[in-house]
Amino acid sequence: MNFNSNTNKPVIALLGSGSMGTAITKRIGAGKTILLGDISEKNLEERAKELRTSGYIVETQKVDACDGDSVRAFAEKAASLGPVKYFIDTAGASPSQAKPEHIIKLDLVGTAIAIDEFSKVIAEGGAGLIVASQTGYMMHLTPEVEHELAMTETEKLADLEVVKSTAMSNSGAAYIISKRANQLRVRTAAATSWADARARINTISPGVIVTPLAYDEFNAAGNTYQQMIDSSAARRVGTPEEIGAAGAFLLSDEASFITGTDLLIDGGVIAAIESGTYNLHIR
Numbered sequence: 294m295n296f297n298s299n300t301n302k303p304v305i306a307l308l309g310s311g312s313m314g315t316a317i318t319k320r321i322g323a324g325k326t327i328l329l330g331d332i333s334e335k336n337l338e339e340r341a342k343e344l345r346t347s348g349y350i351v352e353t354q355k356v357d358a359c360d361g362d363s364v365r366a367f368a369e370k371a372a373s374l375g376p377v378k379y380f381i382d383t384a385g386a387s388p389s390q391a392k393p394e395h396i397i398k399l400d401l402v403g404t405a406i407a408i409d410e411f412s413k414v415i416a417e418g419g420a421g422l423i424v425a426s427q428t429g430y431m432m433h434l435t436p437e438v439e440h441e442l443a444m445t446e447t448e449k450l451a452d453l454e455v456v457k458s459t460a461m462s463n464s465g466a467a468y469i470i471s472k473r474a475n476q477l478r479v480r481t482a483a484a485t486s487w488a489d490a491r492a493r494i495n496t497i498s499p500g501v502i503v504t505p506l507a508y509d510e511f512n513a514a515g516n517t518y519q520q521m522i523d524s525s526a527a528r529r530v531g532t533p534e535e536i537g538a539a540g541a542f543l544l545s546d547e548a549s550f551i552t553g554t555d556l557l558i559d560g561g562v563i564a565a566i567e568s569g570t571y572n573l574h575i576r
C-alpha cells in the first residue's frame with residue numbers, strides 16, 4: 294500500500310537513529326520522506342519498523358559517521374530522494390562507551406564531516422540540527438583554542454594541539470572538547486557554508502536525558518549523575534521527548550530567524566555549576 298502518493302516530498306535525513314534523533318524526527322516527520330542512517334543495521338531495522346508502523350515514510354541506509362565517503366554517500370542518497378529540508382545529527386558515543394581516539398573520530402571529526410557534507414545538499418530554506426551536549430560548557434578553553442576548534446579545516450582537526458594533548462588524555466576530556474567543538478563549528482557553518490546554501494543550522498546541548506547511551510554512563514559514572522540531578526533546578530532527568538519538542542521548534546519555520554546558536558536543555562545543571570551551587574570535578 295502507498296501511504297503517501299504526493300511527489301517531491303521534503304526529506305529528513307537523520308544521522309544516528311537513536312533515541313533523541315527518533316524523538317525529533319517523529320515530531321516533524323508526517324508527510325515527509327525520512328532517511329534513517331546508522332552504523333547498526335539492527336537499530337536501523339527496529340527504528341524503521343517503529344516509524345513505518347506509525348504511518349511514516351521511511352528509507353534506510355547504513356552509514357559510518359566516522360567515514361567521510363560513507364557520510365557523503367548518505368548525503369547523496371538523501372538528495373536523491375527529494376529536497377533535503379532537514380538534517381539531524383545525533384551519531385555519537387559517550388565517554389564510557391569508547392576510548393578517546395574513537396570519540397575524537399566520531400563526536401569531533403565525524404560531526405564536522407557531516408556539517409560539511411550536508412551543507413552541499415541542504416535545500417534552500419532548509420534547517421540542520423546537531424546534537425552536542427551540556428558537557429560543551431564544562432571546560433573553559435582559551436579564546437585561541439576555541440578559535441582553532443571553530444575554524445580549522447575538518448581534515449586537520451585531529452592534529453590540533455588541544456586534541457593531541459588534552460582531549461586524548463581521557464574519554465571525558467575527549468567528549469567535552471568534541472561537544473564544545475560541535476557548538477563552535479555550527480556557529481561557523483551558520484555564517485559560511487550553510488549561509489551560502491541559504492539554510493539554517495543550530496545545536497542542541499542536552500543534559501541528562503535517559504536513553505540507552507545515558508544508561509551506560511549512569512552505570513560507569515558512580516554518583517556523579519545523581520549529584521548532578523539533585524543539584525539542578527529541575528531535580529530530575531530529561532526525556533528524549535523533551536529534546537524532540539525543542540528540536541522540532543528549531544527545525545521549524547517558527548525558528549526561521551534562529552541560526553548559529555546553541556540551545557542548552559539541561560534542567561539547570563550548567564547554571565548550578567556556573568553559579569557555584571554545584572562543584573563538578575573535571576579531570
Ligand SMILES: NC(=O)c1ccc[n+]([C@@H]2O[C@H](COP(=O)([O-])OP(=O)(O)OC[C@H]3O[C@@H](n4cnc5c(N)ncnc54)[C@H](O)[C@@H]3O)[C@@H](O)[C@H]2O)c1
Nearest residue numbers: 309310311312313332357358383384385426502504506507
Ligand atoms: N543521552 C544523554 O544524556 C545525552 C546527553 C547529551 C548529549 N547526548 C548526545 O546525544 C546524541 C544522541 O544520543 P542518544 O542518547 O540519543 O543515544 P543513542 O545511543 O540512542 O543514539 C546514538 C545513535 O548513534 C549511532 N551511532 C553510533 N556510532 C555511529 C557511527 N559511527 N555512525 C553512525 N551512527 C552511529 C548509534 O548506533 C545510535 O543509534 C549523542 O551525540 C550523545 O553524545 C546524549
